[in-house]
Amino acid sequence: MLGFVSTDDQSLVSCLADPQRAVPAYQELLRRGEGVIAAVRAGLSHPDAAVREGCCRLLDHLVDIESMPALITMADDPDARVRVAAFHALACDRCKGDTCAPGADRVLEPALRHLATDSSPLVRSMAAELVGKFVHVDARAAAALEASRTGDPSPAVRKKASWYAPGGSIYRRTAPPTPGRRPGRRPER
Incomplete structure (x- = not known):
């Protein structure tokens, strides 16, 4: 099956390190669904960064409440690609909804820290999404995004931070409705 010597969950997770097998292994793990979560969670401690990154990406789709602490820990991984994947998984609600999205009490501190100090512009950019x-x-989120919008050395990070900072396009789109105004409508002049 799939040209793999072994197709048990742990073997497929290990195949995420092999550039020739990573895509089919990822697709098969995703296809198997929630039954692979234990193997994917274990893959977060794999010595190969490609495996840890792939596991973070899988948890973006297969996430459960029990996986959140491990995924939050991955935001401090030594490899920037893993940190990017972890922040994406923590910020992305498309696959999760509000069922197990972590709250500010769990993810805001690491996101603020990485937005301000991470050496990778890609990580800072993903951290901006989570802070947003x-x-x-x-108020700490608004202040951090303002600081990043004006002071980050990367133009891409400054741009993304400007979308989420007060007054930015995403900030306006996600603003809670005010009394007497329907969401999505501009006030009349």
Whole structure:
């Protein structure tokens, strides 16, 4: 099956390290669904960064409440690609909805820290997305996005931070409705 010597969950997770087998292994793990979560969670501690990254990406789709602490820990992985995948999985609600999305009490501190100090512009950019989820409810998020919008050395990070910072396009789109105004409508002049 799939040209693999072994197709048990742990073997497929290990195949994420092999550039020739990573894509079919990822697709097969994703196809298997929730039954692979234990193997994927174990893959977060694999010595190969490609495996850890792939496991973070899988948890973006297969995430469960029990996986959140491990996924949050991956935000501090030594490899930038893993940190990017972890922040994406933590910020992305497309696959998760609100069923197990972590709250500010669990993810805002690491996101603020990485937004301000991470050496990778890609990580800072993904951290901006996660910080942006809390901009309407936490003043620290708004202040961090403002600081990043004006002071980050990367133009790409400054641009993304500007979308989520107060006044930005995503900030306006995600603003809670005000009394007397329907969401999505502009106030009349």
